[in-house]
Amino acid sequence: MGQDIREAVERLKRERDAVVLAHYYVPGETQGLADFVGDSFALARIAATCDASTVVMAGVRFMGESVKLLNPGRRVLLPEPAADCPMAHMVDPAFVARCRAEEDDLAVACYVNSTAALKALSDVCVTSSNAVDVVRALPQRTVLFIPDENLGRFVAGQVPEKRVILNPGCCPVHRDIPAAAVAAERDRHPGALVLAHPECPADVLALADVVGSTAEIIRAVEGSDAADFVVCTVEGVGHEIARRCEGTGKRVHFPAPAPRCPDMAGITPEKVLACLETGSGEVPLPPDADAARAPLERMLELSARGGGAR
Numbered sequence: 001m002g003q004d005i006r007e008a009v010e011r012l013k014r015e016r017d018a019v020v021l022a023h024y025y026v027p028g029e030t031q032g033l034a035d036f037v038g039d040s041f042a043l044a045r046i047a048a049t050c051d052a053s054t055v056v057m058a059g060v061r062f063m064g065e066s067v068k069l070l071n072p073g074r075r076v077l078l079p080e081p082a083a084d085c086p087m088a089h090m091v092d093p094a095f096v097a098r099c100r101a102e103e104d105d106l107a108v109a110c111y112v113n114s115t116a117a118l119k120a121l122s123d124v125c126v127t128s129s130n131a132v133d134v135v136r137a138l139p140q141r142t143v144l145f146i147p148d149e150n151l152g153r154f155v156a157g158q159v160p161e162k163r164v165i166l167n168p169g170c171c172p173v174h175r176d177i178p179a180a181a182v183a184a185e186r187d188r189h190p191g192a193l194v195l196a197h198p199e200c201p202a203d204v205l206a207l208a209d210v211v212g213s214t215a216e217i218i219r220a221v222e223g224s225d226a227a228d229f230v231v232c233t234v235e236g237v238g239h240e241i242a243r244r245c246e247g248t249g250k251r252v253h254f255p256a257p258a259p260r261c262p263d264m265a266g267i268t269p270e271k272v273l274a275c276l277e278t279g280s281g282e283v284p285l286p287p288d289a290d291a292a293r294a295p296l297e298r299m300l301e302l303s304a305r306g307g308g309a310r
């Protein structure tokens with residue numbers, strides 16, 4: 001990235017009273033332009049309190065929608081409006097309605113990786129860093145977990161006192177991380193710590209020493225005495241790990257082929273600059289905004305810990 005892009009972005013942030021938020025999965029150069037970089041939960045918390053008049057959300061569509069829902073008075077811009085999370089759509093609303101009709105003590109817990117329309121059908125949102133705590137804190141004994149089956153199964157294992165109904169949705173990027181590639185990478189680096197995002201399939205989580213959100217994985221690498229780390233999530237986290245662990249000699253390895261989210265990868269510094277210049281990519285307030293906001297606010301109330309940002 002040229003110095004001219006950086007200078008232009010800094011000037012436009014001042015002129016437009018704008019902040020740039022970025023997820024750890026976007027390219028490192030884009031993270032370098034951001035005022036806050038974090039995991040989904042940290043970004044939601046920042047979104048709720050941010051007082052800049054324009055918020056540029058360097059992330060996928062559901063992240064922009066969450067910022068708009070939590071802070072409807074702000075102008076929210078997506079640098080790449082076509083960047084969407086396929087998993088965000090992987091729930092049939094009729095399945096939610098059927099579960100509600102059949103279960104009399106049910107909470108619908110919705111991963112933030114979901115459309116506003118699906119959030120509006122839900123009782124509470126969760127992110128990967130607070131899902132266990134939030135589900136445990138729910139008064140209902142039965143929980144329909146949407147859309148991510150892998151995260152839902154992981155939560156069910158951690159909260160055995162609940163009956164968790166799963167939905168067949170997943171992140172295609174984490175789903176395609178092969179357990180054999182994780183084991184091969186671990187075996188190539190004796191003493192390596194294996195860290196996995198809970199969106200990974202159960203056979204990958206079974207190999208992991210640490211299961212956590214992107215922020216939790218980054219913190220675990222930073223805090224560990226190990227020299228080698230097999231990181232089972234999107235390669236974008238390597239940028240923040242390298243920044244925090246500079247000079248320590250720690251080495252990060254991704255199972256081959258290195259997991260890459262095409263939607264996140266397309267959010268470039270040039271697009272951040274273009275949306276600040278032109279105001280393009282504005283996120284409208286979703287229909288049914290009050291119903292979609294309520295589960296996000298409930299998550300913020302219920303989650304005592306989790307998330308991370310710089």
Ligand code: 13P
Pocket residue numbers: 038039040041085113127128129171199212213214215
């Ligand atoms: P976290 O930010 O909660 O780690 O989730 C990762 C993700 O898949 C975002 O799309």
Ligand code: SF4
Pocket residue numbers: 025060084085086087088113171172173174199234261262263264
């Ligand atoms: Fe969606 Fe997976 Fe990409 Fe995250 S990494 S935005 S869950 S497709």
